Amino acid sequence: MQGGAIMKKLRLLVLAALIVFGISLSMNPVEAQASSSTTTPKALRGTWYEYKGDKKFNVIKITTHSFTANGKTYTPSKSGYRKLQVSKWGSWYSFNKTSSDSKDLGQYKTKKKLIGGSYKNVLVKYKGVGTYHVFPTNKYYRNYSYSVLD
Incomplete structure (x- = not known):
């Protein structure tokens, strides 16, 4: 039972990390926007x-x-x-x-x-x-x- 609980926590941790990574990618400006200033x-x-x-x-x-x-x-x-x-x-x-x-x-x-x-x-x-x-x-x-x- 302990092994199953650890795997469940590990999956949640990986999922949370992927969500945070996805949000950080969407918030970073795209390089092409820099050229729009000219x-x-x-x-x-x-x-x-x-x-x-x-x-x-x-x-x-x-x-x-x-x-x-x-x-x-x-x-x-x-x-x-x-x-x-x-x-x-x-x-x-x-x-x-x-x-x-x-x-x-x-x-x-x-x-x-x-x-x-x-x-x-x-x-x-x-x-x-x-x-x-x-x-x-x-x-x-x-x-x-x-x-x-x-």
Whole structure:
């Protein structure tokens, strides 16, 4: 009888060890996730336009591994503040978050906005206190940006 009880305890111990091992494997981050810090989200990719006035536009172009704004391109192969880093905070994405206001690119997300009588997908950029810049995918000669403090 004693041998049977020892075998039962040994089986329970092995089962418990396997469960703990399985849980630890599921909690460890997958190596592929580390590369996502230089990959832009699919929803943000494309060319986006914000009307500046006088028939001129601010243009943002986002590809799988690059972000271009104001003529400056950020990619994983660049160095310093131009090296592309993507991070997520809630529903917003940050590109190259930095403590320098002049080099901070802001936070971005996409949403639907009523333009010309129908809802269009737009890129919204948040930078500064309550200021939202709206970038549609087409060139509209109207600025849809807004401030919540107005």
